[in-house]
Amino acid sequence: MFYLTILMIERVGFVIILAFLLVNVPAFRRLMSSDRLINRVQLTIIFAIFAILANSTGIEIDPANQLHDKVFLTTISENYSIVNARILAVSVAGIIGGPWVGGAVGLIAGLHRVMLGNMAAQSWFYVPSSVLIGLLSGYLYNDRRNPFAVMSPWHGFLVGLLMESIQMVFIFLFSPTGWTLVQYIALPMILVNSVGTSVFLSIIGMFRRQEEETRAMQTHSVLELTKETLPYLRNGLNMQSARQVARAIKRHTNFDAVSLTDRQTILAHVGAGSDHHIPGKMMLTHLSETVIESGRVHIAHNRDEIGCSHRDCPLEAAIVVPLRIRERVVGTLKMYYTAAWRLTPVEVQLAEGLGEIFANQIALGQAEMQAKLVRDAEIKSLQAQVNPHFFFNAINTISAMMRRDSEKARQLLLQLSTYFRANLIGARSTQITLAQERDHVHAYLTLEQTRFPDRFKVNFNNTVGDDVLLPPFTIQVLVENALKHAFGHRMHGNVVNINLAAVGDRLQIKVADNGEGIAPNILGRLGHEPVRSSHGTGTALQNLNQRLVGLYDKRSQLNFATSQAGTTVTISIPLVTKGES
Missing domain, CATH: 1.10.1760.20 (Arp2/3 complex 21 kDa subunit ARPC3)
Known part of the structure; x- marks a missing residue:
């Protein structure tokens, strides 16, 4: 034996x-x-x-x-x-x-x-x-x-x-x-x-x-890239911004070449193959055209699949990601390797995440430029909801999470993307569905509760359909306001209840907390004028109240009920579903 x-x-x-x-x-x-x-x-x-x-x-x-x-x-x-x-x-x-x-x-x-x-x-x-x-x-x-x-x-x-x-x-x-x-x-x-x-x-x-x-390190690189590329892409997708973004990606990743294009032209190409992938020239690869037409990510594992017409092109593998804005592909982000074996699922996930973030950054920039052009006060106010402090706090939270749980960090990065997408939708729409608003709130809460674990408990109680319409940011602004102002320095036992119900022909929204209540000298000013605090400018509630009254009627304005046991904010707007709008 x-x-x-x-x-x-x-x-x-x-x-x-x-x-x-x-x-x-x-x-x-x-x-x-x-x-x-x-x-x-x-x-x-x-x-x-x-x-x-x-x-x-x-x-x-x-x-x-x-x-x-x-x-x-x-x-x-x-x-x-x-x-x-x-x-x-x-x-x-x-x-x-x-x-x-x-x-x-x-x-x-x-x-x-x-x-x-x-x-x-x-x-x-x-x-x-x-x-x-x-x-x-x-x-x-x-x-x-x-x-x-x-x-x-x-x-x-x-x-x-x-x-x-x-x-x-x-x-x-x-x-x-x-x-x-x-x-x-x-x-x-x-x-x-x-x-x-x-x-x-x-x-x-x-x-x-x-x-x-490797994923953890690359996620950290994504965060650094997000910080570095935001100022460039907010000015739109052009040769100057694309060149800066391509250089940043090349610097923070192990790709051999990085390229950005619009629908016909190479805007930037950094790394291997730059002798014939020249900015300002027409795209050389059939793969890019396929991605633009299909709107889907494509992966090439050899030179034939890349389809470059140059005989001595050194590029052997590629990930091509569509940059999609408002259901239209405006360009592509392409990452190349000179050795096909180096392409792994980690690099594919990285490329897809970068494409999503860059598309959102470009869309944010377009929305901001549009707001400046038309001088639309409401869109400017909505755009102001993208709080830079929240953005950088979220990035720092995800960076810290890298050391403990890379998969959790990846999920938080997706939630941050969802949060930005919801802001973009809000900037373009006067009404959205309850399902979209709930996704926005969930993304915000996920990021905040990661920063402050066990500090808040938020309950969502809903007796109406997900297709009912309401102004964007309605619930998100009220929840954010409660988390920032209701509980003072109390670290535990903080509860926010969100309740939605149909009352006759109107949708009633209640956001109630068990906080310390609102001071009498502040209560009368909320929703009517900015109320500054250590947490912000105090314009969010004013902005929301003005939008509610402007879209509907005086009955739709914010109503506050407060005591030392907490505060309840009630909104009543016409009950309309997506099919009826």
């Missing part, structure tokens, strides 16, 4: 070495992070090859439990069995790819084992046992909420233990030498393959953690 254990360690070690080499390939890591059918099929093929190799490098055992160690098996002698790492490959396939990948790999591995035994009737039980093990291992850890999550090595050891034990039960029940064979091979196979499963997952986990660290 000791000699068998040594041989098993040798076989499993061979599989582990192959796994280490495979995980080093970025293309394989991309397969593990995608739920696309074609990628699932490719993952199945890869792990099926692992399982076939495990079968073919197995150790033959004759009916007398004598070992016959061969380099490579093409067939198994009659009534012989083999000890191998097949179940390790099937189990890991299920853990990494899910139950259907595991089941498919199990089917292939089982059929190959039957073929090695010359299709003998007594070996067919390996097919259902391998399929069952593949399905079970997938269902035991089928978490696709986080594509960077990997089962821990300890849990992998336990899963390997269980799967090998299931295989031993099948051998005991259906093999001609069942109990005799199980007594001899069970302990080495269960122990070595379980440890092998654990080591296999440790290798994958190591590379995943490296990618998470």
Whole structure:
């Protein structure tokens, strides 16, 4: 048994070495992070090859439990069995790819084992046992909420233990030498393959953690880029702003070249290929035209997919992101590598995030320029809601989160993008749906509650449909005002209740807090004039009140009820749904 254990360690070690080499390939890591059918099929093929190799490098055992160690098996002698790492490959396939990948790999591995035994009737039980093990291992850890999550090595050891034990039960029940064979091979196979499963997952986990660290650093770079590029893109997308943005991206990332275009022209190109990707010239790549027409992100993994007409172009991989404003693509953001293997899912996520942020910055700039041109007081007031202090506080919060939880930081970055998008919608619209307003409030609260955990509790109670219309920022301004002013320095037990209900033909909105109340000398001025404080200029409530009265009637103005037990702000506006507007 000791000699068998040594041989098993040798076989499993061979599989582990192959796994280490495979995980080093970025293309394989991309397969593990995608739920696309074609990628699932490719993952199945890869792990099926692992399982076939495990079968073919197995150790033959004759009916007398004598070992016959061969380099490579093409067939198994009659009534012989083999000890191998097949179940390790099937189990890991299920853990990494899910139950259907595991089941498919199990089917292939089982059929190959039957073929090695010359299709003998007594070996067919390996097919259902391998399929069952593949399905079970997938269902035991089928978490696709986080594509960077990997089962821990300890849990992998336990899963390997269980799967090998299931295989031993099948051998005991259906093999001609069942109990005799199980007594001899069970302990080495269960122990070595379980440890092998654990080591296999440790290798994958190591590379995943490296990618998470890379994501964290890149998210921090995104934040720095956001600060640096905002002044340029607020002036619009032109050659001067594009050149500054491209230089900043190149400086903060590891891309070999960065380019920005409008719909026809190269606005800026920094890095490799700058000798023929010249600003002011027409776009050279068909890939950019495809992205502009489709409005979707495209990824090129070779020169042909990029489609540059220059014969000596060094660019081999690209991510092209559309810059979309008001459902129209105004240009593209392109990041290139001169070596295709360097392109990983981390860089794709980074590029998509940058494209989203830059498009929002350009749109903010356009909205601001439009406000200056038409001198529209309401749009200017709405634009003023984009509080620069809130913006930089949010960025600093996300930067701090990088050190503790990169995935949480990524989610906060998405919420910041949602917050800005809602501000843009508000700047262009006099009314939005309740669903849009709630998303805006949720994004704001997520960022604030990350800065001040457990300080506030906000309850949203709604008895009307999500398609009812209200002015943008209505609830957000009231919630923000409560969080800033209602509770003083109190750190816990602060509650804000948001209630929406239909009262006759009007929509009633109540935002109530359990704060310290409003001073009498301030109460009469709220909503009618600026009330300065240490937290701001005091124009938000005045702006909101003027918009409510201007859009509807005097009945729609802000109403305050306050005491030492808290303050309730009530708004009553006509009840209108999106289809009726």
